[in-house]
Amino acid sequence: MTSSPPALSADIDVEPLFEPLRTEKITLPNRFAMAPMTRKMAPGGILPEGAPAYYRRRAEGGLGLIITEGAVPPHPVGHHSEDVPDFPGAGEERWAEVAREVHAAGSKVFVQLWHAGLKRDASDTANPTEPSIGPSGVYPNDFPLKRAMTDSDIADVIAAFASAAATAQRIGFDGVNLHGAHGYIMDQFFWSRTNRRDDGYNGDISTRTRFAREVIGGIREAVGPDFPIMFRFSQHKNPYYEVRLVENPRELAQLLEPLADAGVDFFDPSLRRFWLPEFEGSDLNMSGWIKKITGKPTMTIGSVGLENPMSGAKMSEVKDTEVSLVNLGSLLAMFRRGEFDLVGLARSVLTNPGWPKLVREGRFDEIYPYNQTVVMERLECAHENAPY
Numbered sequence: 001m002t003s004s005p006p007a008l009s010a011d012i013d014v015e016p017l018f019e020p021l022r023t024e025k026i027t028l029p030n031r032f033a034m035a036p037m038t039r040k041m042a043p044g045g046i047l048p049e050g051a052p053a054y055y056r057r058r059a060e061g062g063l064g065l066i067i068t069e070g071a072v073p074p075h076p077v078g079h080h081s082e083d084v085p086d087f088p089g090a091g092e093e094r095w096a097e098v099a100r101e102v103h104a105a106g107s108k109v110f111v112q113l114w115h116a117g118l119k120r121d122a123s124d125t126a127n128p129t130e131p132s133i134g135p136s137g138v139y140p141n142d143f144p145l146k147r148a149m150t151d152s153d154i155a156d157v158i159a160a161f162a163s164a165a166a167t168a169q170r171i172g173f174d175g176v177n178l179h180g181a182h183g184y185i186m187d188q189f190f191w192s193r194t195n196r197r198d199d200g201y202n203g204d205i206s207t208r209t210r211f212a213r214e215v216i217g218g219i220r221e222a223v224g225p226d227f228p229i230m231f232r233f234s235q236h237k238n239p240y241y242e243v244r245l246v247e248n249p250r251e252l253a254q255l256l257e258p259l260a261d262a263g264v265d266f267f268d269p270s271l272r273r274f275w276l277p278e279f280e281g282s283d284l285n286m287s288g289w290i291k292k293i294t295g296k297p298t299m300t301i302g303s304v305g306l307e308n309p310m311s312g313a314k315m316s317e318v319k320d321t322e323v324s325l326v327n328l329g330s331l332l333a334m335f336r337r338g339e340f341d342l343v344g345l346a347r348s349v350l351t352n353p354g355w356p357k358l359v360r361e362g363r364f365d366e367i368y369p370y371n372q373t374v375v376m377e378r379l380e381c382a383h384e385n386a387p388y
């Protein structure tokens with residue numbers, strides 16, 4: 001528990017965040033989404049028995065949309081850890097149960113699909129004798145075996161994403177969240193430091209979206225027009241928090257418009273502090289800019305209800321942080337101005353599965369701070385070195 005109850009000014013009315021979000025393809029019961037969180041609790045790539053109940057608890061706790069931990073489409077070098085689940089791999093029935101349990105609690109569920117590309121590191125990698133693949137075989141890490149993707153590698157990874165998304169649709173998921181952030185494979189194409197190709201996959205930021213567009217297009221072809229695709233991207237790469245893909249709204253439009261045209265329905269910019277303006281001369285944060293540019297439903301995220309941002313590439317580097325509900329005032333003000341549609345919560349709901357309900361009912365002194373001891377004691381996430 002927090003030592004003293006966190007302050008929330010009495011004039012803050014959180015009810016608007018409990019209004020449904022109605023979009024062309026899906027209706028979500030409220031505006032709170034559980035953000036994707038790796039747990040590294042899937043030995044051999046199979047989700048553990050407790051996973052459906054873990055997600056159901058969060059749906060019952062008031063999260064209208066559950067986005068699952070990152071899961072790997074069927075491709076031999078998509079993993080950085082054998083404890084990260086395959087999608088679906090041999091765990092298809094357990095994944096289907098996740099969807100059923102979340103639905104039974106009245107919420108919707110998207111699976112996050114990721115491919116690590118060159119992000120595999122030497123300490124913890126499945127298939128360590130196989131080289132990592134990515135746009136140019138270049139990534140600032142210590143895994144020694146790396147190579148640039150050939151055209152056939154590109155086709156294989158696109159097919160793997162498309163097949164995983166088709167499976168998600170078939171077994172009852174409501175959509176997919178594509179990990180195009182944090183230095184994962186699509187982000188490796190976006191980032192000029194890791195994309196040094198001299199073909200049609202490199203150029204300005206708009207050209208560097210080609211691989212992601214092809215992944216989105218492959219998925220769209222496999223799932224048809226009505227299945228929601230959410231796209232996560234980030235300026236920063238873990239742990240390179242200073243990196244920026246785009247410096248101004250014009251470049252942001254060059255990044256987003258091709259992705260929207262390729263079939264993205266929701267954007268999920270990974271932010272560490274939701275209240276920070278993105279570009280000089282405007283108070284809009286990244287989510288606000290995305291809505292302005294694309295008009296697409298957009299999530300915001302980053303230290304909602306917490307004092308400090310997420311830091312470190314590994315759980316062991318993630319600092320504990322206190323609860324702070326003061327920033328909900330800014331969140332509500334930004335929401336009322338229409339700057340985003342959904343609020344993502346990660347650490348707050350790892351330690352407090354019922355965070356939205358607790359906040360709605362004013363039970364602030366029942367909210368736990370985020371610290372690894374609480375998380376690990378409750379066995380809601382495996383230890384030390386969960387990368388994301």
Ligand SMILES: Cc1cc2nc3c(=O)[nH]c(=O)nc-3n(C[C@H](O)[C@H](O)[C@H](O)COP(=O)(O)O)c2cc1C
Nearest residue numbers: 035036037038069070302303304310345346347388
């Ligand atoms: C334990 C943990 C695991 C995470 N795993 C993922 C992941 O699998 N995929 C992802 O895109 N982001 C991952 N993240 C980042 C979160 O989705 C989120 O963007 C970040 O924690 C900021 O939200 P917060 O301030 O509410 O914690 C992870 C974060 C944590 C704390």
